[in-house]
Amino acid sequence: MNAWFTAPLETAGIFLAADFVVGFVHWIEDAYIRENSPVVGGLIGRPNILHHHLPRRFTRKSWWESCWDQMILAGVFLAFASWAGFLGWQAVLFAALVGNANQIHKWAHRSRRENGPWISLLQDLKVFQSARHHARHHTDPKSTHYCVITEFLNPVLERLRFWTRLECLLWKLFHLRRRIDTSNRRHGAPPVWIRIASHA
Numbered sequence: 001m002n003a004w005f006t007a008p009l010e011t012a013g014i015f016l017a018a019d020f021v022v023g024f025v026h027w028i029e030d031a032y033i034r035e036n037s038p039v040v041g042g043l044i045g046r047p048n049i050l051h052h053h054l055p056r057r058f059t060r061k062s063w064w065e066s067c068w069d070q071m072i073l074a075g076v077f078l079a080f081a082s083w084a085g086f087l088g089w090q091a092v093l094f095a096a097l098v099g100n101a102n103q104i105h106k107w108a109h110r111s112r113r114e115n116g117p118w119i120s121l122l123q124d125l126k127v128f129q130s131a132r133h134h135a136r137h138h139t140d141p142k143s144t145h146y147c148v149i150t151e152f153l154n155p156v157l158e159r160l161r162f163w164t165r166l167e168c169l170l171w172k173l174f175h176l177r178r179r180i181d182t183s184n185r186r187h188g189a190p191p192v193w194i195r196i197a198s199h200a
Ligand SMILES: [Zn+2]
Pocket: 026, 030, 052, 137
């Protein structure tokens, strides 16, 4: 088939695939990684919990501070793609999107003025997710809209009740309980470590 026809379709598919992978990891972090979980609790759990309590704090982070974990994931994927023999532009684009997903996420927490005209344009063109769309993830009970790259996957997944069904399945199979999100208003005052961090 003509590359002029297939390349845009492949690009769209790669954006959606990267969005799903990043959304899946985000869902695991939000639903199951606690501040005191072994190994990942301090490294991933705490910054993630803090992000729900103080969403704008994230914008102070550098590119590397925001993206290091997703960059590792992207690097492992590229190494695998090279080993398995499918290291083409598609694999590189997928890795670039996964690796930079938290930068794209960060843009959805910044104002248009902070983002400047180019990033704002990309958000207007729906290449990347807008602040308005991402705000739904930060609205209580904060258990929807986990994908942070595009605006196209979240409505489909929410209509399917994908994450809720997955959580029900994990409960039935392994009695795995979703962690309580202390940033929800109905849970009252935040934990002490968040209160200390909020003054930093
Ligand atoms: Zn979240």
